[in-house]
Amino acid sequence: MAGQGTARVPREVVIAVLHAHGVESYPSEIAGQTVFTKNEVYEAYDLPELVTRRMLDVLKRKFDVPIHHFFNPQMVPGASPLPANVSVIRPKASQAQPPPAAKKPAN
């Protein structure tokens, strides 16, 4: 699917998709960490606001979630995991370019 290679997915969407696939989550005793569990897999993560492709691959592998469901949460069968006003962020062509170098202040 085009765009998946560089797409980042908001944490709320990732967690909602995981929940829709039977992954349970609860706060860890260690501050900031959340435990995700399914089928005797227990993993604690402090997911950043935007989750990138490699981390999504890990979650897919650990919890058996199809990778495309993170990018298209409406495809999750029997669930509407996408919270209101949250959408998958895909960089536009203009944003994919590196930012221009800052100009030196004139002396």
Place this chain on the structure above:
Amino acid sequence: MSSKIAAKSKRSRPPKLKAPKDHAVAFHGNTAEGQVVGIGNLRVLLTQDDDAWFAQGLEIDYAAQGSSIEDVQHRFETGLEATIREHLKVFGGLSRLLKVAPPEVWQDLFSDVTVIGMRHSQVSLHPVFSGVMYFAPKAA
């Protein structure tokens, strides 16, 4: 004659197998203060993913994502500690955690020329989890 036999028997000894000094190690022990878990020389590959940093353990299949190298190292360390604690609490040991990353992960990361390798070691202390407590009525 006997010296020849002795020399022959010396030669036929199997070579000693020694683990490399930088081999990854893990230990789990109980103390009066709690359970001690040590992880040593774990190989972790760091790579840039989009504008974030990604860390993948090789001898232990655990990963983390962060905004910088320092951030991802901190998240990896804290997350691994929290995962260890959960395994001790639920399973009473680490046998399910001490699994190497699958071959496709090694291949994928080693083929990435931007990957930085690092060694990670940590020791953590965890409370003793009592598990199920049984209460029986006292004999009359």
